Amino acid sequence: MDLSRRDLFKIGGKLLLLASAGATFDEIVGAAPPSEAYRTADHWWGMIIDIDKCIGCGSCVRACSEENHVPDGYFRTWVERYQVEEGKQPVVDSPKGAIDGFPPSTRADVKSFFVPKLCNQCAASPCVQVCPVGATFVSPDGVVLVDETYCLGCRYCIQACPYGCRYLHPEKHTVDKCTLCYHRITKGLTTACCENCPTGARQLVDFKDPKDPVHEFLRNNKVEVLKPYMATQAKVYYKDLDGAVR
Amino acid sequence: MSRLFKTAGHLIRPALVLLAGLGLFLVIRAVIVPKDFGKYGHYRGASLGMISARPISYAGQDQCVLCHDDEAKVHSTGKHAGVRCEACHGALAKHADDPGANKPKLPDVANLCRRCHEKDAAKPKGFPQVDTVAHSQGILCNTCHQPHNPHL
Numbered sequence: 001m002d003l004s005r006r007d008l009f010k011i012g013g014k015l016l017l018l019a020s021a022g023a024t025f026d027e028i029v030g031a032a033p034p035s036e037a038y039r040t041a042d043h044w045w046g047m048i049i050d051i052d053k054c055i056g057c058g059s060c061v062r063a064c065s066e067e068n069h070v071p072d073g074y075f076r077t078w079v080e081r082y083q084v085e086e087g088k089q090p091v092v093d094s095p096k097g098a099i100d101g102f103p104p105s106t107r108a109d110v111k112s113f114f115v116p117k118l119c120n121q122c123a124a125s126p127c128v129q130v131c132p133v134g135a136t137f138v139s140p141d142g143v144v145l146v147d148e149t150y151c152l153g154c155r156y157c158i159q160a161c162p163y164g165c166r167y168l169h170p171e172k173h174t175v176d177k178c179t180l181c182y183h184r185i186t187k188g189l190t191t192a193c194c195e196n197c198p199t200g201a202r203q204l205v206d207f208k209d210p211k212d213p214v215h216e217f218l219r220n221n222k223v224e225v226l227k228p229y230m231a232t233q234a235k236v237y238y239k240d241l242d243g244a245v246r
Numbered sequence: 247m248s249r250l251f252k253t254a255g256h257l258i259r260p261a262l263v264l265l266a267g268l269g270l271f272l273v274i275r276a277v278i279v280p281k282d283f284g285k286y287g288h289y290r291g292a293s294l295g296m297i298s299a300r301p302i303s304y305a306g307q308d309q310c311v312l313c314h315d316d317e318a319k320v321h322s323t324g325k326h327a328g329v330r331c332e333a334c335h336g337a338l339a340k341h342a343d344d345p346g347a348n349k350p351k352l353p354d355v356a357n358l359c360r361r362c363h364e365k366d367a368a369k370p371k372g373f374p375q376v377d378t379v380a381h382s383q384g385i386l387c388n389t390c391h392q393p394h395n396p397h398l
Binding site: 038040052053054055056057058059063066067081082083100101102104105106107108110112113114134135136137138139140145147149150179182183184186187189190192195196197198199200 | 283286287288289290293294296297298299300301302303304306307326328329330332333336337357360361362364365366367368369370373
């Protein structure tokens with residue numbers, strides 16, 4: 001495209017006019033207004049995971065990839081298989097994030113189990129604290145999100161996350177992570193991973209809903225979050241979490 | 247007195263340049279920082295709306311049941327009642343929006359059943375598992391088992 005000096009001045013003039021007319025950033029980017037029916041103040045999202053129900057089928061990983069267009073070889077959620085032998089370092093595998101499940105293990109002589117992982121939606125999240133531009137944040141309803149239009153791709157947050165839940169999108173060159181299917185939960189649906197978990201091992205929960213089964217779950221079970229010593233105020237609770245899990 | 251002014255000029259001129267620079271910074275900042283930045287916190291408020299406006303791929307079982315009530319009835323009484331439709335049939339929001347134009351594919355039975363039910367020492371003990379090769383020698387599971395309402 002050839003731009004003459006005259007064209008440049010014209011464009012500049014239009015931009016100045018727009019700015020003086022008070023065009024907001026939204027009008028330029030074209031953001032949709034938040035839904036009327038959904039009030040962020042009424043929710044505080046998290047997840048509960050029952051390790052004893054996870055069969056390592058990888059349905060959650062496939063569902064997440066499909067729903068969120070996660071690029072090949074990257075994962076917003078994945079499943080790990082732990083094989084813990086007494087007095088030894090635990091052996092952990094997660095072939096391709098378990099997107100095709102696991103090759104069967106025949107080692108009946110060791111303690112073994114599956115652990116689904118995802119963003120822990122920390123309330124005091126280290127990734128948010130290090131972002132230099134305000135591109136990643138905890139939403140008013142407790143979901144850690146990334147504003148793609150604001151992210152510089154500096155990768156600070158990737159280093160800061162103690163759980164390894166973030167990656168740099170190879171095409172967008174901005175940081176990508178689990179959004180707890182924010183586009184679904186704000187429409188009254190559950191997350192893609194929870195929708196597709198065949199055993200109900202993972203369940204989306206709303207801590208602000210007094211009728212949510214999470215309250216009974218937390219009262220009746222021994223639960224733990226991952227890496228509690230990091231003081232991240234994680235909101236993904238694991239039932240009967242083994243000490244070997246990192 | 248006039249001598250003092252003469253000397254002060256060295257200070258006043260850079261001070262004016264500094265003020266002009268500061269003014270320019272404030273003007274540029276006002277133009278490029280979105281108005282809703284800081285509305286809810288240290289981020290752009292409108293990004294919440296942008297993220298929640300993304301399209302969905304999985305319609306959810308409630309949508310499937312609206313049309314496929316006969317399958318849903320069979321499914322709801324069996325061992326697979328807790329397994330939702332799209333866990334096996336795949337993402338079908340497009341099909342739910344326009345059933346005629348977007349026909350779902352039949353599931354890949356050879357891999358589908360195996361992923362959940364192949365014998366693995368790491369699986370919960372009470373979960374039904376088989377060594378598929380020894381069990382059926384490659385015969386597809388749905389030759390004998392009815393996936394919507396399996397009985398063992």
